[in-house]
Amino acid sequence: MFVLSDLDLGMNNWMSDPFPYPERGWDRGKVLTDEQLATLPRFERYRDVDGDGIPFRTLPGTHDPKGTYFTRGSGHNEAAQYTEKPDDYRRNMDRLNRKYETARALVPPPVVDEHGHAAGLIAYGSSHWAVIEARDMLRAEAGIETDYLLLKALPFAAAVEAFVARHERVHVVEQNRDGQMASLLKIEYPQHAARIHSVLHYDGLPIDARSVSDGIAAGEPGGAPAGARAVREAVAR
Amino acid sequence: MSGASSDVTRGQTRAPAAGAPPANTNRIGLTRADYDGSKSTLCPGCGHNAITAAIIQAAYDAGLEPHRVAKLSGIGCSSKTPAYFMSRSHGFNAVHGRMPSIATGVRVANNELLLIGVSGDGDTASIGLGQFCHMVRRNVPVVYIIENNGVYGLTKGQFSATADVGSTMKGGAANDLMPIDCCALAIELGCGFVARSFSGDQKQLRPLLRAAFAHKGTAVLDVISPCVTFADHEGSTKSYAHVKEHDAPLHDIEFVPYYEDITVDYAPGTTREVEMPDGSHIYLKKLAEDYDPTSRERALAAIHEARREQKLVTGLLYAEPALIAFDDELKLIDAPLATLPLEQVRPPKAVLDEVMEQLKTGRGTAPAGGG
Numbered sequence: 153m154f155v156l157s158d159l160d161l162g163m164n165n166w167m168s169d170p171f172p173y174p175e176r177g178w179d180r181g182k183v184l185t186d187e188q189l190a191t192l193p194r195f196e197r198y199r200d201v202d203g204d205g206i207p208f209r210t211l212p213g214t215h216d217p218k219g220t221y222f223t224r225g226s227g228h229n230e231a232a233q234y235t236e237k238p239d240d241y242r243r244n245m246d247r248l249n250r251k252y253e254t255a256r257a258l259v260p261p262p263v264v265d266e267h268g269h270a271a272g273l274i275a276y277g278s279s280h281w282a283v284i285e286a287r288d289m290l291r292a293e294a295g296i297e298t299d300y301l302l303l304k305a306l307p308f309a310a311a312v313e314a315f316v317a318r319h320e321r322v323h324v325v326e327q328n329r330d331g332q333m334a335s336l337l338k339i340e341y342p343q344h345a346a347r348i349h350s351v352l353h354y355d356g357l358p359i360d361a362r363s364v365s366d367g368i369a370a371g372e373p374g375g376a377p378a379g380a381r382a383v384r385e386a387v388a389r
Numbered sequence: 390m391s392g393a394s395s396d397v398t399r400g401q402t403r404a405p406a407a408g409a410p411p412a413n414t415n416r417i418g419l420t421r422a423d424y425d426g427s428k429s430t431l432c433p434g435c436g437h438n439a440i441t442a443a444i445i446q447a448a449y450d451a452g453l454e455p456h457r458v459a460k461l462s463g464i465g466c467s468s469k470t471p472a473y474f475m476s477r478s479h480g481f482n483a484v485h486g487r488m489p490s491i492a493t494g495v496r497v498a499n500n501e502l503l504l505i506g507v508s509g510d511g512d513t514a515s516i517g518l519g520q521f522c523h524m525v526r527r528n529v530p531v532v533y534i535i536e537n538n539g540v541y542g543l544t545k546g547q548f549s550a551t552a553d554v555g556s557t558m559k560g561g562a563a564n565d566l567m568p569i570d571c572c573a574l575a576i577e578l579g580c581g582f583v584a585r586s587f588s589g590d591q592k593q594l595r596p597l598l599r600a601a602f603a604h605k606g607t608a609v610l611d612v613i614s615p616c617v618t619f620a621d622h623e624g625s626t627k628s629y630a631h632v633k634e635h636d637a638p639l640h641d642i643e644f645v646p647y648y649e650d651i652t653v654d655y656a657p658g659t660t661r662e663v664e665m666p667d668g669s670h671i672y673l674k675k676l677a678e679d680y681d682p683t684s685r686e687r688a689l690a691a692i693h694e695a696r697r698e699q700k701l702v703t704g705l706l707y708a709e710p711a712l713i714a715f716d717d718e719l720k721l722i723d724a725p726l727a728t729l730p731l732e733q734v735r736p737p738k739a740v741l742d743e744v745m746e747q748l749k750t751g752r753g754t755a756p757a758g759g760g
Contacts, residue, residue: 170745173738177731211727212479213499215456222460222472222480234427234472 158327160278160358182208189216197221197232198244205250252307259305262312266299271372272319274312276303276333278358279325285361286368293365296372298323303333308340316344323368329354416452416648424449426473431466436588436614436629437536441473443591444505444534447598448475451646459495459502463488463517466543466616467509467536475505486517489524492531493715499725500716503602504531511541514550514569521571525578528606529715532598535571535609536588538616539627546619557624572706573692575609576685581712582608583688584705587632588615593703596644596671600705603646603665605714613701626699637695639680639704643672663708671705682708 160166189195189210195218198207207230210219221232229240266272275283280302290296301315316322316337322344324334331350338345351367353359410418424445429438448458455477462468464485471480479502483491492504513521513535524531539552548556551571552564575583582604586594594612601608613632615621621628626635640661647668663671663682681687688707695702726734 170749171741173741177735211499212459212481212495213456213502213725213727214479217456217477220456220477220479222476222482224472224480224482234430 156277158277160327164358166278182206184208184210184214184219186215186219189214189219192218195219196230197223198228198247199230200247200250203250204254205247205252206254207247256307256309259307259309261309262304262315263302264300264311264315266301266315266318267297269297269299270320271296271368272299272301272315272322273325273368274301274303274315274322274333274337275325277327279327279353279364282359282361282364283325286364289361289365290368290372294369294372294374296369298368306336308337312337313341313344316341316347320347321371322348323351323371324348325351325353325359325364325367327353327359415449417454419449419452419455421445421449423455423477424453424475426471426476429470429473431469431473432616432618434617435466436538436612436616437467437470438473439588439591440507440534440536440594440612440614441470443588443594443598445474446591447595447602450595451599451602453503453602457502459499459504461488461492461495461504461506461531463508463512464543465509465512465541466538467507467614468512470507470536471505486512486515486520488512488517489520489529489531489533492524493527493529496529496531496715497719497721498727500721500723501725504529506531506533508533508535510535510537510539510549510551510571513571518550518569522574522578525575525580525607525609527715528579528581528712528718530604530606532601532604532608533610534598535611536614537571537611537627538614538620539568539625540616540620542616542619546616553626556620556626557622559619559622561624563624570692570696571609571611573689575607576688576692576707579712580609580707581606581709582705583611583707584609585611585613585701585703587613587636587701587703589629589633590636590638590703593638593642596642597705599644599646600642600665600669600671603644603667603669604710605666606712613703632701635700637677637698637700637702639677639682639691639702639706642705645670645672663705663710665710671708680704682706685709 184195195208195210197209200207210221214220223232224234226244227235227241228244229235229237235241273283273287283300287298287300290298299319301312303312324331324337326333329352331352334348334350337348349371351364351371353363410416414420429441431437455475458475458478460471460475460478460480462471462482468482471482481491481495488506488508492506495502496504508517524533537551539549539556541547541549546559548558548564550569553568554564554566556564572583572585582601584597584601586597588594597610601610613627615627615629615632625631647665661672661682665671680691682705685707691702691706
């Protein structure tokens with residue numbers, strides 16, 4: 153599991169609502185205790201005993217000798233022993249794929265604000281507030297209504313595909329020259345690739361609502377940036 | 390943890406009160422085979438295998454409880470070796486040069502574990518140099534063994550950062566760059582246990598390992614370990630022949646653990662005693678005149694003098710057992726954090742509310758910064 157942040161969050165002060173108290177305590181997942189180990193004939197760190205690709209583990213300090221193992225790179229078998237056997241390696245890679253599929257339903261789900269519009273926006277990280285403001289500007293300045301999905305994690309949850317499938321045009325806003333999140337979405341959902349467009353921001357400054365709204369307007373029918381600018385100027389006058 | 394209030398100190402337990410252990414077992418009733426690991430896949434004759442054997446013997450002699458030991462390593466030939474000893478212990482083969490981070494985390498999560506870290510000269514002196522330095526600064530309790538052969542064995546024999554000037558590769562190319570001396574560096578950074586040894590010197594290596602097991606902070610053991618495939622030729626300064634010829638031991642070493650009666654027969658005036666925090670003792674039989682392992686300046690001078698004479702000084706170079714331990718600095722409680730139930734580690738809502746209030750008003754403890 154990797155936790156990502158971004159430069160804007162790391163280096164600049166942000167306003168935020170106070171964090172709510174977590175309803176649940178942490179969940180360490182499939183951890184076996186000494187008491188549980190004692191009831192088992194054997195324990196193998198990477199044996200997928202229940203098909204979800206996530207094997208049980210023990211914590212260092214576990215007393216039962218069955219519960220100790222050596223964590224190492226990818227060259228291991230189900231019992232965490234060193235291996236150079238191709239079959240062991242392939243089984244492990246396939247097991248990791250099952251784990252990835254299982255994770256879709258376990259990682260934080262996306263936050264979706266959807267009202268049946270034709271245009272859908274997808275963003276993540278510190279692009280969020282710029283997108284929120286851009287949606288208001290698009291509505292006020294060009295009459296463009298949008299739905300919005302805030303991505304919270306990879307792998308993509310089922311709700312992401314459903315969102316992409318329901319929108320004629322999907323604008324993926326990212327602070328990335330190569331539009332890598334859009335590329336991931338296209339790889340994941342090739343049948344929807346033609347609907348996915350990138351709105352990119354990579355000039356070295358934090359993303360702003362205007363560049364998002366201009367980028368989206370350019371990809372919307374009748375909403376070219378020039379039009380948006382004209383509306384903006386009219387509003388200013 | 391406080392040694393006085395617990396019967397467990399860094400993986401060692403007090404001997405059973407009654408009844409002697411069965412024959413061919415150590416003081417906790419385990420056989421030497423209980424400390425074995427998988428079969429080594431390193432080259433036959435590799436110095437690393439001898440270090441593995443020394444670790445097994447020292448762990449057996451010390452009566453370490455295998456489940457209270459965590460074996461850690463980075464990447465390299467050296468870092469494969471934790472699979473070859475103590476298979477009943479926990480182990481983690483970390484990313485290249487990043488073992489100190491893992492060790493720090495393991496120690497914070499479970500302070501009852503004795504951490505045995507095995508690294509190499511590439512893992513420690515190149516890619517992991519930053520991590521090594523900060524582990525030493527923090528005095529994280531790790532027995533940090535550098536299996537030092539001066540070459541990158543796993544990638545076919547390039548010079549590492551500890552190769553001596555003038556040492557040659559198998560193909561004849563000479564090293565022009567100054568070596569990094571991990572012992573001198575560790576001493577400079579305030580390490581409280583710094584030793585150098587040679588993989589072929591089991592008599593010296595085992596007591597050093599046992600003493601390191603008893604040390605409460607970072608213990609650095611730089612063990613010269615010839616690479617029989619890439620650095621055991623005439624031009625290598627870390628070959629068996631070269632090291633045997635140029636080894637200058639500081640002293641003979643005896644280690645007496647705290648659970649044994651201290652009855653030593655050294656003549657007064659020829660030994661120097663260093664008491665470890667858990668009550669065990671190291672006895673240095675003085676071979677070098679007046680060598681004082683408690684003087685940082687003297688230790689650095691010994692290293693520099695030896696280098697000038699193209700010798701390799703071995704033994705316990707520096708010992709300062711009373712340094713502030715990492716656990717104390719973090720104010721860790723005695724019980725391992727990993728074993729605490731949720732109720733004990735989940736602050737109530739009022740605590741979060743207070744933190745939020747402090748952030749809102751700017752009053753109270755400022756959050757830790759970085760950069």
